[in-house]
Amino acid sequence: MRILVAGARGGIGAACVDALSAYEVVPVDLPECDVTAPGGAEDAVRLAGEPLHGIVHAVGMSGRRLGDGPVTEASDEAWSEVLRVNLESVFRLLRAGLPALREAGGGSFVVIGSALGQSVDRDFLTAAYAASKAGVLALVRVAALEAAPWGVRVNAVAAGLVDTPMAARAGTDERIQRRLPELQPLGGGMVSPADVAGAVAWLLSPASATTTGASLPVDGGWSLR
Numbered sequence: 001m002r003i004l005v006a007g008a009r010g011g012i013g014a015a016c017v018d019a020l021s022a023y024e025v026v027p028v029d030l031p032e033c034d035v036t037a038p039g040g041a042e043d044a045v046r047l048a049g050e051p052l053h054g055i056v057h058a059v060g061m062s063g064r065r066l067g068d069g070p071v072t073e074a075s076d077e078a079w080s081e082v083l084r085v086n087l088e089s090v091f092r093l094l095r096a097g098l099p100a101l102r103e104a105g106g107g108s109f110v111v112i113g114s115a116l117g118q119s120v121d122r123d124f125l126t127a128a129y130a131a132s133k134a135g136v137l138a139l140v141r142v143a144a145l146e147a148a149p150w151g152v153r154v155n156a157v158a159a160g161l162v163d164t165p166m167a168a169r170a171g172t173d174e175r176i177q178r179r180l181p182e183l184q185p186l187g188g189g190m191v192s193p194a195d196v197a198g199a200v201a202w203l204l205s206p207a208s209a210t211t212t213g214a215s216l217p218v219d220g221g222w223s224l225r
Contacts, residue, residue, distance in 0.1 A: 004055045005026070005028070068129055094139065108153045113133050140154050148212055153212040157216050
């Protein structure tokens with residue numbers, strides 16, 4: 001089974017590559033391949049080759065350094081760039097990748113989402129990021145319904161606070177660390193990239209053959225609040 005992993009050098013993307021080692025994995029990432037740019041998604045699918053049975057979208061960014069924050073404070077730059085990277089690139093890879101999965105006779109497309117796409121917290125008021133991840137959920141459902149007759153499944157993994165470089169602020173903020181037993185009561189700590197990758201592997205496998213349009217929480221209980 002050949003699987004394309006976009007964002008393969010990121011914390012979660014790299015964990016996905018490791019978790020999928022039993023398959024033929026084609027990892028792509030910057031600077032060689034940019035799925036957020038026009039034509040980049042098509043390039044990634046061409047690099048993956050045929051037949052293509054699975055695609056993982058693990059590309060994402062935090063916009064805090066660009067001024068993402070509460071609605072009344074978020075900058076134009078953060079809004080446009082975060083939506084471009086976190087949402088538009090999902091659309092681009094779906095548009096390029098779904099026909100390839102259909103051509104292979106069926107397959108699975110998995111997007112790394114976020115618990116912030118469905119819930120909010122005062123310590124994580126990032127309008128652009130939350131909007132981008134909420135948009136991913138709607139896009140996944142639209143794509144899932146379109147692709148179901150082809151035997152192609154489209155799902156998301158709604159990750160909580162994951163121990164990656166992108167979550168460095170939360171990982172080093174003492175107050176947020178003290179809140180982790182409240183935020184993520186199952187385990188009381190940050191989620192490991194390997195746990196997210198395990199969910200991705202399941203969604204790519206035949207074990208999830210009747211699951212599509214879903215957002216699978218891997219968030220230590222964040223979404224229970």
